Every structure is written in structure tokens, then in C-alpha cells.
Amino acid sequence: MFVLKNAWRNVIRNKGRNILVAIIVAIIAAAATIGLAIRQAAVTARETGLDNTTITAQISFDRSKAISELRESSSSDSSSSSDSSDSSSSSSDSKPDFDAMREAMSDKQLSLADYEKYAKASSAVKSTYYTETASLAETDAVQPVEDSTSSGSSSSSSSSSSSSSDSSSSTSDSDSTKSDGNAQSGDGQQGQPGGGQGGGDMGGGMTMASGDFSLVGFSSDEAVANAENGTFTMSDGEVFGYDSDSDGDVIISKELADFNNLKVGDTFTLENVNDEDTTYTFTIVGIYENSTESSNQMGGPMGSTASDPANAIYTSVSTLKSLGLDADSTTSSTDSSGNTVETAAAQLNYTYVFSSKDDYEQFVSDAEKAGLSDDYTVSSADVEQYESSLVPLDNLAQFALTLLWIVLGVGAVVLVVLTLFNVRERKYEVGVLTAIGVKKVKVAAQFTFELLVVTMIGLALGAAGGAVASVPVSNQLLAAQVAQQESQASSQNAQFGRDMQGPGAQGGSSSSSSSSSSDSSSDASGSDSSNSSDSSSSSSSANAQNQPGGNGPRGMMGQAVNYVSNVNATVNLKIVGQLLLIGLGLTLVAALVAVVFVMRYEPLQILADRS
Amino acid sequence: MTEPTPILELDNVSYSYTKGGKKVLKNISHTFRTGEVYSITGPSGAGKTTMLSLISGLTSPTEGKVVYNGKDLAKQDRYDYRSHDIGVIFQSFNLLPQLTVAENIILSMDASGKTFDKPKKDIAVKLLEQVHLPAEYANERILHLSGGEQQRVAIARALSYDPKVVVADEPTGNLDMATQDDIMSIFRALAHDEDRCVIIVTHSPEVAAASDEVFELAPLRRRA
Numbered sequence: 001m002f003v004l005k006n007a008w009r010n011v012i013r014n015k016g017r018n019i020l021v022a023i024i025v026a027i028i029a030a031a032a033t034i035g036l037a038i039r040q041a042a043v044t045a046r047e048t049g050l051d052n053t054t055i056t057a058q059i060s061f062d063r064s065k066a067i068s069e070l071r072e073s074s075s076s077d078s079s080s081s082s083d084s085s086d087s088s089s090s091s092s093d094s095k096p097d098f099d100a101m102r103e104a105m106s107d108k109q110l111s112l113a114d115y116e117k118y119a120k121a122s123s124a125v126k127s128t129y130y131t132e133t134a135s136l137a138e139t140d141a142v143q144p145v146e147d148s149t150s151s152g153s154s155s156s157s158s159s160s161s162s163s164s165s166d167s168s169s170s171t172s173d174s175d176s177t178k179s180d181g182n183a184q185s186g187d188g189q190q191g192q193p194g195g196g197q198g199g200g201d202m203g204g205g206m207t208m209a210s211g212d213f214s215l216v217g218f219s220s221d222e223a224v225a226n227a228e229n230g231t232f233t234m235s236d237g238e239v240f241g242y243d244s245d246s247d248g249d250v251i252i253s254k255e256l257a258d259f260n261n262l263k264v265g266d267t268f269t270l271e272n273v274n275d276e277d278t279t280y281t282f283t284i285v286g287i288y289e290n291s292t293e294s295s296n297q298m299g300g301p302m303g304s305t306a307s308d309p310a311n312a313i314y315t316s317v318s319t320l321k322s323l324g325l326d327a328d329s330t331t332s333s334t335d336s337s338g339n340t341v342e343t344a345a346a347q348l349n350y351t352y353v354f355s356s357k358d359d360y361e362q363f364v365s366d367a368e369k370a371g372l373s374d375d376y377t378v379s380s381a382d383v384e385q386y387e388s389s390l391v392p393l394d395n396l397a398q399f400a401l402t403l404l405w406i407v408l409g410v411g412a413v414v415l416v417v418l419t420l421f422n423v424r425e426r427k428y429e430v431g432v433l434t435a436i437g438v439k440k441v442k443v444a445a446q447f448t449f450e451l452l453v454v455t456m457i458g459l460a461l462g463a464a465g466g467a468v469a470s471v472p473v474s475n476q477l478l479a480a481q482v483a484q485q486e487s488q489a490s491s492q493n494a495q496f497g498r499d500m501q502g503p504g505a506q507g508g509s510s511s512s513s514s515s516s517s518s519d520s521s522s523d524a525s526g527s528d529s530s531n532s533s534d535s536s537s538s539s540s541s542a543n544a545q546n547q548p549g550g551n552g553p554r555g556m557m558g559q560a561v562n563y564v565s566n567v568n569a570t571v572n573l574k575i576v577g578q579l580l581l582i583g584l585g586l587t588l589v590a591a592l593v594a595v596v597f598v599m600r601y602e603p604l605q606i607l608a609d610r611s
Numbered sequence: 612m613t614e615p616t617p618i619l620e621l622d623n624v625s626y627s628y629t630k631g632g633k634k635v636l637k638n639i640s641h642t643f644r645t646g647e648v649y650s651i652t653g654p655s656g657a658g659k660t661t662m663l664s665l666i667s668g669l670t671s672p673t674e675g676k677v678v679y680n681g682k683d684l685a686k687q688d689r690y691d692y693r694s695h696d697i698g699v700i701f702q703s704f705n706l707l708p709q710l711t712v713a714e715n716i717i718l719s720m721d722a723s724g725k726t727f728d729k730p731k732k733d734i735a736v737k738l739l740e741q742v743h744l745p746a747e748y749a750n751e752r753i754l755h756l757s758g759g760e761q762q763r764v765a766i767a768r769a770l771s772y773d774p775k776v777v778v779a780d781e782p783t784g785n786l787d788m789a790t791q792d793d794i795m796s797i798f799r800a801l802a803h804d805e806d807r808c809v810i811i812v813t814h815s816p817e818v819a820a821a822s823d824e825v826f827e828l829a830p831l832r833r834r835a
Contacts, residue, residue: 002721013709432705435669436768437694438722604669607705 003442007449021418021451022458025583028411029462030469032582035404036575037470038477042397046390054126055354056226057363057380059110059118059372110376112326115350122366124359125352129223132317134325134346135211136270136280144212145259145310211273213311215250217320217346218242226351229309230290237264237286240316247322248315251286255310263287270313280323282313320346357383392481396474399481408582415590419451423597430598431606444598448591452584459583467571616681618775618808619643619666624675626661635661638675641826645775648802648809650819653828659812660702660780662828666810667699667778668692679776694723698769700779704761706753706768712739713749716768723772738767742797759790766797776808777801783818795821 011018112130119128138144218224224239225231232253240249252262262268264284272278290309320326325346354360364378372378423430433443620643626636636658643649643666653659664670665677668689677684684692693699706715716735720727727734736746742763753761762782769777779798783791795818802809802823811818819825 002718006718006721009714429707432707433718433722434690435693435699435701435705436719436722437690437692439690604664607669607701607703 003446004449007446007453010446010450011453017418017422018450018454021415021454022461024411024414024418025455025458025586026462026465028407028586029459029579029583030466031407031462032404033463033466033571033575033579034470034473035400035407036578037466037571038400038474039397039404040572040575041474041570042390042393042400045393046387055357055360055380055382057352057354057360057378057383058350059115059352059367059376059378061110062375062377065375110348110350112348112350115348118363118367118370118372119352121370122363124354124362124366126355126359127222127353128219128351129226129353130219130317130348130350131223131228132217132320132326132346132348133228134215134217134320135273136213136215136313137273137276138212139269139271139279142260142262142268142270145253145255145308213270213313214307215270215313215315215320215325215346217315217317217326219317222353223351224314227314228349229312232288232290235287235289237284239288240285240314240319242316242318244318244322246285246316247319248281248283249285249319250282250313250315251288252284252313253310254287254289256313257284257287259310280325282315282319288314392478392485395481395485396478399477400474408586412586412589415455415586416593419447419590419594420597423447423594427601427606430601431603434601434603435607440599440601444591444595447594447598448587451591451594452587455583455587455590459579463571463576463579470571616644617642617678618645618680619810620678621662621665622676622678624662624665624672624677626658626665626670626672626674630673634673636665636672636828639828640675643776643808643810645808646802646806647824648798648811648822650822650825651810651812651828652814652819652825654814654830657828657830659814659828663699663778663780663810663812666776667697669699694719695725695772696774696776698772698774698777700762700765700769700777700782702780702784704765706761706764708753711750711752712744712756712764712767715753715764716771719768720771725772734771735767738770739764741770742767743793759786759794762786762790762794763797766794770801774807776810778810778812780812781814782811783813783815788817791815791817 115128115130119125216227218227220242221239234251235254237251239251240246257263260268262284264287267281267283269279269281272280317326352363354363360380360383367378430443434440621639621641624636624639625634627634639662651659651662661670665672668677668684671677671685671689679687679692679696707718710718713732713735716738717731720731720734732749736749739746739748744760744763744767748756748760748764753764756764766777766779766782769779777798782794782798786794798809798811799821801807809822811822813819
């Protein structure tokens with residue numbers, strides 16, 4: 001193959017020009033490598049981030065849709081009504097169209113039977129659990145812990161360190177393993193407390209913030225493990241059972257126990273919120289301590305004591321049912337404007353658990369097939385939160401794509417022009433070669449091969465440089481994107497007139513937002529790092545903030561979105577392959593020009609011009 | 612002198628650059644045999660170089676045909692013909708200036724696709740000797756050579772793949788008399804000793820006189 005030999009000789013001979021071409025190709029290749037690496041990281045982050053994570057979802061009434069429809073008909077500002085269709089909540093501002101909205105939405109709550117119907121409709125559902133939350137009023141004997149946020153959180157945080165180690169009973173063991181399992185298998189479950197709340201906020205279950213205590217009924221250990229107020233550990237006694245034998249068994253927080261001087265085995269009595277004559281008696285079977293610090297914070301001045309996690313009394317749904325406080329029962333109450341309203345006695349919060357995002361998507365379509373109307377949405381706070389954490393990465397990926405196209409475009413043009421000059425310059429050589437009988441195809445092949453050698457060298461250098469630079473460069477770019485996203489979010493917050501949650505909160509996307517704790521969100525995104533393969537994203541909790549969380553009324557809820565602020569844009573074989581294809585493509589485009597020119601040249605013409 | 616079968620034959624050949632345009636050559640017929648030196652002479656514009664282009668397969672005649680070894684040139688690959696069968700010494704040598712002498716020669720050998728029984732470099736050195744150039748010129752760049760030396764390298768290159776026909780365009784055009792004689796003696800040796808067909812395009816009477824047969828192209832009358 002003298003063509004190859006010749007080509008190689010020419011490569012060596014024309015060092016200057018070839019080095020120039022190689023440098024240009026190297027720059028293109030480096031930029032392309034970084035672009036590809038970023039894109040790949042984004043894709044992998046999206047695909048694998050939730051792969052091995054358990055995802056939970058809620059079905060919720062699409063209130064924003066209903067509200068916006070109502071807002072069109074009534075001019076008044078209704079931005080605040082998002083959580084107040086449940087009458088008895090006094091936490092939100094009353095608005096002129098409040099009743100209309102409430103009316104429109106009052107029939108929309110799904111019953112337990114509805115939820116179960118959809119759970120059965122899809123095989124993708126791994127498991128389900130639910131909680132019901134009812135409100136109870138204090139009695140003289142038992143008073144709610146009524147204190148500021150700080151004491152609640154500090155006490156629990158200080159105690160959490162020493163807690164749980166000595167929990168002896170089998171039930172609490174299983175609980176702690178459960179939460180351990182959460183931490184390991186996918187912190188998405190850790191994020192669930194927030195997630196569950198998120199769905200609730202959307203309309204599944206409005207938090208009952210009136211009353212002095214919240215009585216939370218759990219359907220299973222899984223529900224307990226994902227308690228709204230965060231994980232807890234038993235400091236004494238054991239968790240209640242779920243069958244009717246255990247009706248009346250409750251566990252209370254250590255704060256409440258200490259406050260009222262209660263201990264395991266004691267019984268206490270609480271009143272119905274709306275009816276002082278109705279009382280309920282509970283047996284304390286255990287005392288728990290919240291271990292999730294951030295959820296312990298109370299909502300703020302607007303929150304009632306019931307929203308203080310310390311005043312949450314945990315029991316089984318069976319207990320609630322036996323007391324007539326479950327979601328299917330109704331209770332009448334008088335709201336702030338003096339109207340008597342029939343409402344469900346408890347707030348139902350039904351959660352579907354999926355083993356992967358695919359299953360979740362499967363469920364979404366299955367539920368629709370099963371007759372879930374457009375008025376409801378299936379939402380997963382895990383997925384949404386994860387996706388909103390990917391916003392900067394997506395922007396970056398978009399940017400990377402644009403960059404890639406520009407670089408390739410410019411690169412192709414530069415390479416074509418260089419080749420063009422090269423061929424014209426070597427017109428004489430082409431003439432001589434063809435005159436002595438070298439076929440044009442071979443001359444063209446020689447030129448192509450020369451270009452290929454040079455571009456491949458440039459490509460190798462560029463890929464190496466790009467591989468070295470891709471991680472720091474993409475992280476740098478991502479940091480800029482995150483900063484931009486944050487400032488956007490905060491300006492959005494300002495624009496919406498909502499509470500400024502600080503730079504970490506994302507008001508704009510808070511349709512999915514909830515009282516997620518910062519812990520849960522950082523965990524949710526932190527799971528990537530443990531689950532992801534070599535080129536997926538990991539996130540750091542750079543923006544972790546303690547947001548006001550817990551059961552606080554709206555306005556107090558914030559979401560700390562931990563943007564994926566760190567991608568592992570490693571260059572792997574796939575990228576090298578893509579790069580090779582790009583390099584070959586560019587070379588072919590440029591070589592095509594050379595070929596066209598070589599083919600057009602007639603040896604006689606060239607030689608005649610010369611002489 | 613024997614009368615071998617003609618190696619090359621022009622059969623009523625005409626040529627014009629553009630279709631239907633002015634004819635540069637008109638109805639030329641001639642036969643070339645191996646073992647002889649032919650001179651093609653004529654005034655400027657008579658079509659000498661065009662005729663050489665036709666013979667060397669750089670272009671095809673508009674009418675008539677060029678027959679090599681009994682086969683119509685138009686029906687075979689002219690690139691193969693150029694690289695195998697005919698050695699062309701161009702007026703401007705057409706050596707590649709960035710290559711060395713040996714590289715230029717070896718390039719032609721490579722292009723011919725022929726196999727050689729000796730290392731190509733050895734053949735190149737031997738060819739240099741044949742054209743009266745010292746062996747150490749082999750690694751010299753073309754640009755470092757004089758016109759006469761380049762002429763000799765061009766001849767060596769044309770001979771490198773052992774063609775039966777050697778064509779030279781004004782090989783003595785700008786050389787001094789001594790060199791001219793030397794070059795002509797090389798051509799004669801090629802024809803007479805190695806039984807090749809040597810065709811020289813020239814307007815030098817000395818060259819014409821030194822050849823075995825002179826073919827004179829008459830100046831074309833311009834057509835209206």
C-alpha cells in the first residue's frame with residue numbers, strides 16, 4: 001500500500017500545517033468531549049438516579065387546576081387557598097372566594113376504597129400504606145407541649161444521639177431496621193416523609209392543624225417508618241399492633257410524655273375537637289423520640305400545637321376506625337366564618353410504593369386506565385424533587401448540546417477550509433501523481449488518509465485533554481447554573497409574594513413542594529452517589545438548609561431543593577466511541593472536499609499550467 | 612534493422628480541446644516500433660505536445676484511435692497504461708520538489724504496482740548510474756539539483772518501471788550542447804540496446820538529426 005506509505009510520509013513532511021490541523025482538531029475534540037460527557041452525565045443521572053430507589057407516590061386532586069378555573073371566574077386573589085379546603089383549618093387567610101373553592105373541591109377527596117382500587121389496578125405497585133390524621137383537643141389532665149420551635153428541635157436533636165440504641169422490643173427493632181433499610185436501599189424513602197406531605201399538600205390530605213393533638217393512625221410498619229414527622233426511635237415500650245386487639249394503644253413523643261408525666265402503661269383521655277363531651281381513652285404502649293431533627297420544627301406562629309411533632313400521637317388506623325375518627329367518618333365543625341361544615345374526621349394520606357421509576361410511570365398510566373379522572377394527578381415527590389434537582393443539570397446539558405453543535409459546525413468549516421487550501425496548494429503534486437499513472441481514487445485516498453492520521457492524533461490529544469478537563473469544567477459550569485437557578489428561584493419567590501425561603505427554596509416549582517425537610521431532600525439526592533454508576537451524578541448538599549417543615553400551615557412550608565451541583569462527567573468508552581464517530585465524520589466532510597477537488601483536476605491541465 | 616510489429620500506432624487521430632472546436636491535430640497516422648528513436652518536430656503550435664499527450668495517454672483523441680500493442684487505448688485504463696507501459700519525461704520534469712531523488716523514482720515504481728526482484732532503492736541507484744548521475748544524488752532533494760540533473764532524474768524515473776515506450780517532451784530544451792549530446796546518447800542506448808521505443812518531441816535540429824526517424828508535423832492552417 002504505497003498510498004498509505006506516501007500519506008504517512010506526507011504527514012511527517014508537512015509538520016507545520018499538520019500540527020496546526022491537529023491542534024484545531026484537538027480543541028474541537030476537547031470541547032466535544034466535555035459536551036458529550038456533560039450530556040451523558042445528565043442522562044445517566046436521570047436514568048439511574050432513581051433506578052434503585054423506592055419511589056412513593058400519591059394520588060391527589062389537581063387543585064391548582066380547579067383553583068385556576070375558579071380564579072378566572074372570580075377576580076379575587078386566591079393564591080393562598082391551597083390548603084384550606086378543609087374547613088377547620090384556621091391557618092390560612094380567609095378569602096372571599098373561599099367557599100366557592102371549597103365547595104368545588106369538597107367532593108373530590110378520594111376515599112380509602114378509591115385508593116385501594118387504583119392500587120389493585122396496577123401490578124406495578126409494590127406496596128401501599130396510608131395514614132389517617134385526626135385532631136384531638138386537650139383535657140385538663142393532658143396538655144399539649146406548647147413551646148417554641150427551638151425547644152422542640154433542640155431537645156430532640158440532643159436526645160437523638162443517645163436514643164434508640166437500647167430499644168429492646170422486637171417491634172421497635174423491626175422499625176429501626178426498617179429505617180435503616182431506608183437509608184441504605186434508597187434514601188428516597190427517607191425523603192418520603194416530605195413526599196407524603198407533598199401529596200397531602202396537593203390535596204390528598206390536608207393537615208388538620210386545629211385541635212391540640214394530632215392523632216395519626218398508621219396502616220402498617222411501613223407507614224410508621226415513613227411517618228410524616230420523620231423517623232423516630234422508641235425510647236421506651238414498643239410500637240402498637242395493627243389489629244383490633246391493639247385498639248386504643250398509642251405511642252407518644254418523649255416530650256409529650258415528659259410534659260404530662262406519662263409513662264408506658266398509663267392511660268389518658270382526650271376530647272373531640274368539636275365536641276367536648278366526646279372523649280377518647282388511650283393506652284400508652286410506647287414512647288418515641290423523633291430522630292429527624294428538621295421535621296421537629298414547628299411551623300411558626302400560625303401553627304397550632306397539633307402541628308408540633310411533639311404533640312403527635314401515633315396509633316394504628318384500626319384505633320381511629322374504632323373511635324370513629326377515620327377518614328370515612330364525618331364530623332361537623334364550625335369554621336372561622338361561623339359556618340358549620342361536615343368534614344371527614346380524619347385526613348387520609350395514601351401512599352403507593354414502587355420499586356422503580358418505571359413502575360411509577362406504569363402506575364400512572366394504569367391508574368388512568370382504571371378510571372382516574374383528569375381532575376386527579378398522580379404525583380411522586382421523590383420523582384419531582386429529583387427532577388427539580390436536575391434542572392441546572394438539564395440546563396447545562398442543553399448548553400452542552402448547543403456548544404457541541406457550534407463547535408462541530410465551526411470545526412467542520414475550519415477543517416474544510418484548511419483542507420481546501422491544502423489541496424489547492426498541492427495541486428501540482430496531484431497533477432504529477434496522476435500523470436505518472438496514480439489513479440485519482442488513490443490520490444484522494446492518500447489525502448483522506450493524511451487528514452485522518454492528523455485528525456486522529458488531534459482527536460486523541462483532545463479527548464485526553466477533554467477527559468482531564470471535563471470533570472472540573474462541567475462542575476464549574478454546573479455551579480454557575482445552580483447559582484443562576486437559585487437566584488431565579490428566589491426572585492420568583494419575591495414575585496409571588498410568598499415567604500422568602502432563602503436561596504435554597506424553590507418557590508417556582510413548589511407545586512410539588514411540600515414540607516420536605518432538608519434532610520429528606522438531601523438524602524434523596526444523595527442517594528445518587530451511592531447508587532449511581534461511574535458516570536452518573538452525585539449531589540452534594542450544598543444548599544442544605546433547615547427549612548421550616550413539619551405540619552405547619554402553608555406559607556411555612558418551604559422546599560429545599562438540593563440541586564445536583566456536582567456531576568461526575570467521567571469520560572468513558574461510550575464517549576470515546578462517539579468522539580471517534582464525530583472525528584470520522586468531520587474528517588470525511590473535509591476529505592470529501594479534497595476528493596471533489598482531486599477528481600476535478602486533470603493532470604494535463606495542471607502540468608500545462610505549470611509549463 | 613528488423614521490422615518488429617509496431618508497439619504504438621496513431622490511427623487517423625484528430626484532437627480539439629473543445630468539442631467541435633478548433634482542431635489542434637488533424638488526421639494524423641503514424642506507427643512507432645521498438646528499438647528506434649523517433650523525433651516529432653514542427654513549428655510552435657503544430658500540436659507537438661498535444662500529440663505527446665495522446666501518446667502518453669494523458670488525453671484521448673477526439674477522432675481516430677491510439678493503439679498500443681494492438682489494443683485501442685480508449686478501451687483500457689489510461690492510468691494503468693501511464694503507470695506501466697509508458698515512461699514520460701515532461702518538459703518541466705514534473706518531479707516532486709519536496710521529495711528526494713530516490714523517493715521520486717521509487718514513487719513511480721510504487722505507482723506502477725509492479726513487483727521488482729531487487730530492492731527499489733538499489734534499482735534507483737542503478738538507474739542514476741544509467742543516466743550518468745552519481746549514486747550519492749539519491750538522497751538529494753530535487754530542488755538542490757540543476758536543470759540538467761533534474762532532466763536526468765526525470766529520465767531515470769521514466770525508466771524505473773521498465774516501460775516499452777519512453778516519451779520525452781523537449782528533453783534538451785534548455786541544456787548546453789554537451790549535456791544535450793549526453794542525454795541523446797542515453798536515449799539512443801535505450802532504443803538500440805534495450806529495445807525500447809523512444810519518442811522525442813523537439814524543435815532542435817540536432818536532436819532530430821540524432822534520431823532514427825523524424826516525423827514532422829506541418830503547421831495547421833487555421834480554419835475560418
